[in-house]
Each structure stands twice: as structure tokens, then as C-alpha cells.
Amino acid sequence: MFFRKFGEKIKSLFGGRKIDEAFFEELEDTLIEGDLGAKLTDEIVTELREIAKKEGLTEASDLQSRMKEILSGYISGYDEDPGKGHLSVYMILGVNGVGKTTTIAKMARYFTQKGLSVVMAAGDTFRAAAVDQLDIHAERLGMRIVKQQMGSDPGAVIFDAITSAQAHGDDLILADTAGRMHNKENLMKELQKMDKVIRAKGIEEGRYKKFLVIDATTGQNGVSQAMLFNQAVHLDGIILTKYDSAAKGGALIQIGRTMGLPVVFVCVGERYEDIRRFDKDSFLDSLLGLDQ
Ligand SMILES: Nc1nc2c(ncn2[C@@H]2O[C@H](COP(=O)(O)OP(=O)(O)OP(=O)(O)O)[C@@H](O)[C@H]2O)c(=O)[nH]1
Numbered sequence: 001m002f003f004r005k006f007g008e009k010i011k012s013l014f015g016g017r018k019i020d021e022a023f024f025e026e027l028e029d030t031l032i033e034g035d036l037g038a039k040l041t042d043e044i045v046t047e048l049r050e051i052a053k054k055e056g057l058t059e060a061s062d063l064q065s066r067m068k069e070i071l072s073g074y075i076s077g078y079d080e081d082p083g084k085g086h087l088s089v090y091m092i093l094g095v096n097g098v099g100k101t102t103t104i105a106k107m108a109r110y111f112t113q114k115g116l117s118v119v120m121a122a123g124d125t126f127r128a129a130a131v132d133q134l135d136i137h138a139e140r141l142g143m144r145i146v147k148q149q150m151g152s153d154p155g156a157v158i159f160d161a162i163t164s165a166q167a168h169g170d171d172l173i174l175a176d177t178a179g180r181m182h183n184k185e186n187l188m189k190e191l192q193k194m195d196k197v198i199r200a201k202g203i204e205e206g207r208y209k210k211f212l213v214i215d216a217t218t219g220q221n222g223v224s225q226a227m228l229f230n231q232a233v234h235l236d237g238i239i240l241t242k243y244d245s246a247a248k249g250g251a252l253i254q255i256g257r258t259m260g261l262p263v264v265f266v267c268v269g270e271r272y273e274d275i276r277r278f279d280k281d282s283f284l285d286s287l288l289g290l291d292q
């Protein structure tokens with residue numbers, strides 16, 4: 001359903017032809033175009049060449065499902081949920097405009113529907129209107145929010161949110177963060193400060209998670225973003241947004257392969273209900289045109 005054009009391309013590449021040098025070359029070009037990156041593309045094509053040789057395969061179509069098997073080893077979903085009765089903190093990170101605030105609202109609704117008591121923390125105090133934006137979502141959804149004025153210390157906001165959630169017996173804090181500051185170093189420092197506050201508040205290691213939001217339409221850029229944030233604060237997973245308008249999904253495979261990060265949620269539109277658990281099988285079927 002998603003990645004229609006790219007899937008079509010892969011499908012026609014594997015369909016009704018013999019395995020030869022031209023096939024592998026075309027496959028290489030297509031994978032690079034699909035944001036899998038030169039290194040990973042080389043790794044995949046080398047493996048497919050070996051399989052074809054070892055098993056004496058002659059039809060390209062025999063390799064399509066083998067490619068799915070290879071890619072399947074590179075990515076994974078993240079099915080763990082915060083439980084009830086203990087406070088968990090999810091810090092939602094990402095560069096500006098990727099969909100952090102919208103995703104927090106979607107996740108808040110999702111987990112509330114599962115019976116959890118959720119509170120949102122307005123940790124983006126840098127951008128004008130960011131606090132108001134989350135506040136509007138909180139009001140619409142009837143959720144609690146902990147906020148301070150714009151320009152205040154995000155570490156103080158998260159400190160307050162944890163104190164309030166502990167007093168209230170909440171199960172989950174979803175913390176919004178800034179996507180932009182005066183420069184990248186400032187942003188990373190700010191995030192590291194929030195990270196320290198959360199640890200100092202005694203949130204158990206396994207209950208504190210950092211998820212990076214990546215806009216699925218940005219392709220290769222998403223890979224560098226994941227590396228940058230993972231270096232600053234060790235990430236626990238990826239949330240993919242704007243999946244509904246993405247043309248290709250190879251960047252996610254690169255992130256999975258190089259950083260081993262699982263995919264927590266996939267967002268497929270602007271409405272609150274447009275959030276799904278990651279389904280690896282259907283993701284790979286769309287990417288490889290196996291659902292067409
Ligand atoms: N089509 C589509 N649009 C989305 C999705 N998720 C978010 N958006 C839109 O993307 C835009 C940016 O979303 P925000 O949630 O404000 O992004 P942000 O990361 O909080 O941005 P900053 O606070 O500026 O850093 C909004 O117009 C959202 O409606 C999605 O899954 N699909």
C-alpha cells in the first residue's frame with residue numbers, strides 16, 4: 001500500500017528475467033535510490049549473488065523473497081509497553097518539524113485507551129507557541145499537562161512533571177522536547193540535561209526510554225539524525241511519521257542495520273488515530289512490491 005512507486009520498481013525488476021550481471025547492477029542502483037545507502041546496498045547485493053551462485057538459481061524472481069529474508073534480519077518492531085502501577089518516562093526527540101508534538105498527542109491517546117494514566121510534559125520551551133500547541137492537544141483529549149512558560153528550563157519542566165506524576169500516581173510521562181536551538185550543540189546539551197534530571201529523579205532504568213521521531217519523507221537525512229541523537233543520548237527506538245506521504249523506506253533499514261534501533265510506532269496521517277504499531281512484514285512487503 002505504501003511506497004507504491006518504489007515497490008512497483010522492485011517488483012518489475014525481479015519479474016520475468018534471468019539473473020545476470022545487468023540484473024545485479026540495476027538492483028544496486030534501485031536500492032541506492034531507495035535510500036539504503038551504498039554500503040548496505042553492497043552488502044545485500046553481495047549476499048544475493050552468493051545465494052544465487054550457491055543454489056544455482058537462474059530466475060530473478062527466486063531472489064525477491066530471499067531479499068525479504070535478508071532485510072527482515074535488519075529491522076525489528078518494539079512491542080514493549082509501559083505497565084500500570086509504576087511511572088515510566090518516554091522522552092520524544094527529533095529535529096524540528098518531524099512531528100514530535102503531534103505524535104505525543106497520538107501516543108497519549110493510544111496509551112490512555114489502554115487504561116494507563118498519562119501526563120504530557122511541555123519540554124519544548126524554546127520555540128514560541130510550542131507549549132500552547134501541546135496544551136491545545138491536552139485540552140482536546142482531556143489529558144493532564146505539566147508546563148511552564150516559554151523560555152524556562154526544560155530540565156525544570158521535566159522535574160516538575162515527574163514530581164507531579166509521582167504524587168498523582170500516573171503511569172506514563174510523555175515529554176516533548178525542542179527540535180531546534182541556537183545551534184546543534186546547544187540542543188544536544190539541553191537534551192543531556194533533561195536526561196540527567198530524569199535519572200536523578202530515580203526513574204528506573206528500564207522505565208525511562210528515549211524515542212527519536214523521524215519524518216519518513218526525509219530519506220537519507222533520517223540516518224544522520226539517528227546517529228547524532230544516538231551519540232548525544234542513547235536512543236531506545238524510532239518513531240516514523242508521515243509514512244502516508246513517504247515514497248521509499250530504505251533509511252529505516254539502514255538505521256536498523258547500523259544502530260540496531262527498533263521501530264516503536266508508525267504515524268500515517270494528521271488525525272489522533274493515525275498511529276500504528278510497526279508491522280515488519282507489511283513494511284517489507286510494501287518496500288519490495290510483494291503486496292502489489
Ligand atoms: N501527513 C502527516 N503529517 C504529519 C504526521 N505527523 C505529523 N504531521 C504534521 O507535521 C507537522 C509538524 O508536526 P509537529 O508535531 O508540530 O512537529 P514537531 O516535531 O513537534 O515540530 P517542532 O515543534 O517545530 O520541532 C504538522 O503539520 C503535523 O500535522 C503524519 O504522520 N502524517
Ligand SMILES: [Mg+2]
Pocket residue numbers: 100101102124130176
Ligand atoms: Mg513540537
